[in-house]
Amino acid sequence: MMNSDVHRRRLQATPRGVGVLCDFYAVKAENATLWDQHGRVYIDFAAGIAVLNTGHRHPTVMAAVRQQLDCFTHTAFQVVPYENYIHLAERLNARVPVAGPAKTTFFSTGAEAVENAVKIARAATGRPGVIAFTGAFHGRTHMTLSLTGKVAPYKTGFGPFASPVFHARYPCALHHVSVADALASLDALFRSDISPQQVAAIIYEPVQGEGGFYVAPPAFVTALRALCDRHGILLIADEIQSGFARTGRLFASEYYAEQPDMITLAKSLAGGFPLSAVTGRAAVMDAPEPGGLGGTYAGSPPAIAAAHAVLDVITQENLCARALTLGNRLRETLNGTGCRALAEVRGYGSMLAAEFTDSHGQPDAGIASAIQQQALAQGLLLLTCGVHSNVIRFLYPLTIPDAQFSQALDILSGILRQH
Known part of the structure; x- marks a missing residue:
C-alpha cells in the first residue's frame, strides 16, 4: 500500500489536531534506525521525543x-501490589538528587506526573498557587497546559485555563533575559x-525541552532555592525530557x-513503555491522604520491568x-560548519540544540x-522546538x-554549510 493511501486513511480516521511530522509510516525499528513500509531507512535523531535514550527495542x-x-500484565497496584514497583521506587529514591529521605509514586505519562506533583505540593503546603516560566512545556492536560508557556499550537483554542497559575520569565542570555x-x-x-504565602510550588526545567533547550544558569537555580526556602514554597524540577543520562x-x-x-520523570524512564514518576522528599510526598494518588494503569508492570532494565543499561x-x-x-x-544562520549551540551532554536567526539576529x-x-530527505529525522520554532x-x-552517528553528522554538516 502506498503512503498516499495510508495518508488518506489517517486524515479520514484521526482528527487534524494530532499533528504529524513525517509522511512515511514505521514498520520496524532497531536502536537508532527506523524502516518504513517501502524499506527506506532513517537515522532517528528524535527518539520518540526523547523517549529512547537506550534506543529502540534494546535487548x-x-x-x-x-x-x-x-x-x-496488570493488577492495579492500589488493588494488588507487586514488589517490582517497590524495588523501582527504591532505586529512584537512592539516585534522584533530592535532599533527605525520598519516596516515589508512579503514573503513566509525563503530564500525569506534573499534575500529581502539583497536587502533592498543594496538599503539603495548603496553598493554591503555582508559578511556571515562559517557554515551559509541562504537558497537554488542563493543569499542565496551564503551566505550559507556549501558546501555539498547544494552548490555542483551549482556554480558559486552571488558576491560580502564573508565569515568570526564564533566563536566556541569547535573548537578553538575565x-x-x-x-x-x-x-x-x-x-x-x-x-x-499563597504559592505552593515553583516548577522549572533545568534544561527547557520544547521551549528551546535553554539551560538554567546555576545562579538562577541558587536564587530559586533561596526564594522557595524563604517563603515556604516547594521547588519542582521537571526532568521529563532531561532525565536518564541525556545530559551526561x-x-x-x-x-x-x-x-x-x-x-517529575517520564519519557526515557522506561525505554519506550508508558511510565512516569514523581520522586520527592518523603515528608512532602506523604502529604496526600491514602487514595489521593494513583491511577488504574499507574506503574504498569511491563513498564516497571522496562524501567529496571533501562537503569541497568545506563x-x-x-x-x-x-x-x-x-x-x-x-x-x-x-560549530565547525560556518553556518551564518547558526546563532548558538547549547545544552548539557547530548541534550543539545542549535538556534537559527536571520541576518538581523531575529x-x-x-x-x-x-x-x-x-x-x-536524506534519511535523518530531526525535531524543531522553541517558542519561535527556530531551534533544532x-x-x-x-x-x-x-x-551511524558519523553518517548523521556528515549529513547535518553538509546541509548547514548551505545556510
Whole structure:
C-alpha cells in the first residue's frame, strides 16, 4: 500500500489536531534506525521525543518485558501490589538528587506526573498557587497546559485555563533575559498577582525541552532555592525530557548545588513503555491522604520491568559518559560548519540544540524548518522546538553506533554549510 493511501486513511480516521511530522509510516525499528513500509531507512535523531535514550527495542529492555508478560500484565497496584514497583521506587529514591529521605509514586505519562506533583505540593503546603516560566512545556492536560508557556499550537483554542497559575520569565542570555531579569519578574508577580504565602510550588526545567533547550544558569537555580526556602514554597524540577543520562548525568539537577523538593520523570524512564514518576522528599510526598494518588494503569508492570532494565543499561553501558562524548562531537560539528544562520549551540551532554536567526539576529523558523526537511530527505529525522520554532534539538539514542552517528553528522554538516 502506498503512503498516499495510508495518508488518506489517517486524515479520514484521526482528527487534524494530532499533528504529524513525517509522511512515511514505521514498520520496524532497531536502536537508532527506523524502516518504513517501502524499506527506506532513517537515522532517528528524535527518539520518540526523547523517549529512547537506550534506543529502540534494546535487548535488555525487551527481555525484561517478555519475562514480565509471562507473569502478569496488570493488577492495579492500589488493588494488588507487586514488589517490582517497590524495588523501582527504591532505586529512584537512592539516585534522584533530592535532599533527605525520598519516596516515589508512579503514573503513566509525563503530564500525569506534573499534575500529581502539583497536587502533592498543594496538599503539603495548603496553598493554591503555582508559578511556571515562559517557554515551559509541562504537558497537554488542563493543569499542565496551564503551566505550559507556549501558546501555539498547544494552548490555542483551549482556554480558559486552571488558576491560580502564573508565569515568570526564564533566563536566556541569547535573548537578553538575565538572571536578574528573571528574578525581577518573580518579584513583580509577588507584588502584583499573588502573595508568595499563597504559592505552593515553583516548577522549572533545568534544561527547557520544547521551549528551546535553554539551560538554567546555576545562579538562577541558587536564587530559586533561596526564594522557595524563604517563603515556604516547594521547588519542582521537571526532568521529563532531561532525565536518564541525556545530559551526561542521570539527572540534569545533578549539575546544580541546590536540590529540588520534587522531580517529575517520564519519557526515557522506561525505554519506550508508558511510565512516569514523581520522586520527592518523603515528608512532602506523604502529604496526600491514602487514595489521593494513583491511577488504574499507574506503574504498569511491563513498564516497571522496562524501567529496571533501562537503569541497568545506563550503568552497564556507561551512557552518561557516552552522552558527553557524543555531545562533544555534535557540538564541534555544528560549530565547525560556518553556518551564518547558526546563532548558538547549547545544552548539557547530548541534550543539545542549535538556534537559527536571520541576518538581523531575529528568530528564523524558516531556516530551521528547511534544515529539518533537507535532513529528512536524506534519511535523518530531526525535531524543531522553541517558542519561535527556530531551534533544532538533537535527541538521538545514546546507544547509537559510532559509524551511524558519523553518517548523521556528515549529513547535518553538509546541509548547514548551505545556510
